[in-house]
Every structure is written in structure tokens, then in C-alpha cells.
Amino acid sequence: MYAQMVKSTGLGVKSRDEMSPEEARFQDRIDAGDKIEPKDWMPEGYRATLIRQIAQHAHSEVVGQLPEGNWITRAPTLERKAILLAKVQDEAGHGLYLYCAAETLGVSRDELTEALLSGEMKYSSIFNYPTLSWADIGAVGWLVDGAAIMNQVPLQRTSYGPYSRAMIRICKEESFHQRQGFDIMMKMANGTEAQRRMAQDAVNRFWYPSLMMFGPSDKDSVHSAQSMAWKIKINTNDELRQKFVDQTVPQAHYLGLTIPDEALAFNEDTGHWDYSEPDWSEFYAVLKGNGPCNDERMAARKTAWDDGQWVRDGLLAHAEKRAHRTAAE
């Protein structure tokens, strides 16, 4: 998942005494592990939080095409080019499933797109970082998709039916993405001196931004409690981040690459890797729009949308003409 800092109601979790009878019944269903379906009653806060979260994920998939698309025309072999095209195609497809899931909550895809372009809605901070060498395509698959999977796997069990089902399809494809990223890193890490340099440089630049993908530390994550009570969120940010670090560090060692964290050490007591927190001021700056590529990413999406207006209008006009002609026959 690519959802960070998704605002919930901001009111905290209601106690049983504070809930209306409808809210209490709803919470019972959630607690019993029922799936909530589009036509079922749901609290407005649940609906609004889900829309924000699913849309943020959808926008991330769509914007996420850009940093990877940056290397399709320069992919070093035909096979690598084909694999990258397939991956980016999958991502656009994930965007589509997720927009469809959001639409079941009573919002249109065009409204969501407008909200992205106006800056009202966000996408994951990670896509505001540039892809500067071919190794970055490996690092994006290995680290970025790896971090995304950590979030997505538990979300297959999320309480909202359409979201859960979208996530099940997405997870199947994401694990393939992560493997292709790792495969690129293996080639680079075992390649020439220049390739090893590219691989290490990619890890240096993508490590902390990948850790940021899980969102701020639990102590600063003000909206998590309600989302967890509703099973829109299954694990805390820090739990998932730790899981990611534990999984990734041995992989980096296997590749012979260095994680850019001098404090990184295996803690025998906890059985986990201790690691340094990312620079959260950078994270907040990126969310505010001051990441290395925020302006370019938004400009590219805005141009695509604006330049595509005549195409959407033209195809719609044609469909109406056809419907009219069919009706006249």
C-alpha cells in the first residue's frame, strides 16, 4: 500500500457507550471479521477515511508509473524492457482496480483525479524521488515494492470487501515486481565495478525514503487508532517498518551492498534489527510538496489530464452519437 498519514475522523475511537446502535452493530460486524459491502450501512467517517486511503493508493499507482517509465526507453536489454513495461502496465491496472473500489463508496474517478491535481489529495512520498540510474529500477522493485507488499499483504484482510478483493489481486502481481527488482540488483551487484557503484548508490538514495513509506512513527501517528479499530489498517507503522528492515537487511548482505545506516545492528534480545529512524523533517517536506520531483510529477499528471481532455470529449461525443443512431434505428 502507498497510504501515508491518511486522515481519519480526528475524533479518536468512540467507546461503546458513545456509539449509536447502528455504529455498535457496525463495530460488531467488523470485530466478527465480516466484510462490509458497498450497500451496507457504514459510519460516514469510515466511508470518508476509506475513500482517502484507497484514492491515495490509486493515485500512487498512477503517479508511480512516472519514475519507472523514466527508464523504459533506456532499458538495457529487450527482456528488461519487456519486464519493465509489464510491470508499469500492472501498476496502471492496480490504479484502475483501486479507483473502481473507491467508486463503490460513492465518489467518481474524475472527482478523485481533480482532487489529486488540485493538491487536495496526496500520493506516496516515495514517487517524489528521482530514478537516476538503471540500478534505481532494481531498487524501486526490491525496496519500494518490498515496502508496499508489507502493507498490502495484511490489507487483503481489510474490512471493506471491494478493497480487500482489489488487494488480493494486487498482491499477486506485486510479489513478481519485487522479485524482478531483486533480480536486477543481483545482476548489478555481481556485475562490473560501475554496476556495483550504481547499485550501492541506488540503495544509498532509496533506503530512507523506503522506510518513510510506512508513515511516521506510531507515537506521531494520530489517525491510526480509529483506522485500526475499523480494520482499514491492520498493523502499526512501526511494526511494518521493523518487519521490512528485518526482511531486507539479510538480502542486502546477500547482495554485498551496504545499508547506509551505521547504527544498524542485530539485537539478540529482541531478535530484530535495530536501525536509525529516517529524517522525518525530510518526510514532512516531501509531503508538503518540497521533494526533489513533486513539481515534475504533478506537472506531468496535469499535462496528461489537460492534453487528454479533447480525447475524452471526442470519444464521449462519439459514444453518444452511436447511442443516438442505434436508438433511431
Place this chain on the structure above:
Amino acid sequence: MDPLFEFCLRMGDNTLVLGHRVSQWCGHAPVVEEDIALANTALDLIGQTQLWLGLAGEVEGKGRDADALAFRRDAWDFRSVLLVEQPNGDFGNTLLRQYLFDEWQALMLAALKRSTDTRVAAIAAKAAKEVAYHVERSRGTVVGLGDGTAESHAKMQAALDRLYPFVGELFATDATDEAVAEAGIAPLPSDLRAAYDAALAATMAEATLTIPDSRWTHAGGRDGSRHSEHLGHLLTEMQWLQRAYPDATW
């Protein structure tokens, strides 16, 4: 040069160059469905390139594989038609270029399925399935935008006027074509023109677009005698990593 080698280059360079062009759309399409469709089309074309250039390397027998042919030849050794080298322009221009190519490719592949060379016939059988979908989609989009709003109609007519002068090269016929036709490997391109014209006329009528009167054509791509200026830039980008790090494997 072996005519079969040359023929495979012509097929594979067309799909490589067009696949590259289409892939440039990634993340920039008018709607997400089009992002998916464009990436899918590019993926098919790159997959076909692997097959055609793979066969070219096998026929040549000098140890060059598909990647060596794609990434280590200079522009003058490419055999792509000028149509596919043309820049994307707007979405309508891209889809019109795609349609003009798809309709030709579908006819060519249908004939190649009967090739006396079983390797050629096998590639054609696989590619024809993909191209049937490409034609359906590019044709539908050309019709939709041609017969859409006044603005979309005007843009599509301008695209047709711009690109039609590149169509004739698809049907040019030289000694290489005669040699592979003689061997029963491939049809004479000129023999495909009548069916192409009929398909184009039907599509453009439905799209309310006017096919230019003149059949005059630009040429020089498929025999490598005079490519467009665009090809050099495209290859500079595409081949950069292989050229900059010749001792690396990826």
C-alpha cells in the same frame, strides 16, 4: 546480404522502433485505461522484436542475438519504415500512426502464417493474435476521435494528412522482397496494397476522415538508404547503456 536476414530485420526493426515510440507514453495518457493499453501494445511489439531479431541473428549465423542487433547497430543498418520513426505528437497522431501500421501488419502476418519457413510462420501465428487486438483498438479509437467532436475530428484529419505520405513505403517492393517471395517465405508487399486500401477506406469513411488524394510516399527507411533524423535520437536514448558500458551484462 541474405534476403531472409534482411526481411527479419525489416519486421523486427519496425516493431522495435514503434514499440519504443509507444512506450514513451507511459504515465502520460489521457485516461488510465489508455496507459494500460499503450503499455500493453508496446509490450507486444517488444516481444515480437525479440522473436524477429532473434531469428535474424540465427539466420545471419555470426553470433549476434536480438539484443546485439537492437542495441549495437547504428541507424543506417536499421530497416524500419519511416512511418514508425515519426514522433508521437498528440494522442490522436499516435493512434492514427498505430492504425496505419496495424492494418498493414495484420495483412502481412496473415500471409506469413503460410510461410514456407516454419520459423517465420510460427512467429507470425503468435504475433497475429496480438495484432488482431491492436487493429481493433487503434481502429476503434481512430473512428471514435474522427467522428467525435469538431476539435477531435480536426486533429485526426491533420494527423492523417501528416502521416499518409508515409504509408506507401510499407508496400515498396525491391529485390529482397522478390527473393523472399520467390522462396515462398513472404508475400510481395505490393500484393497487400489493395486489401489495405479497402480496409483504410472503410475505416476512414466511418471516422468521417478524408484520405489524401496523392499516393506519393516518403521512403528510405526499409532499405536503410535515408532514415529520418528522428531515428538517430531514438537510438541514442535506447542504446545508451549498452554503448556506455559495453562489457556489462544486465
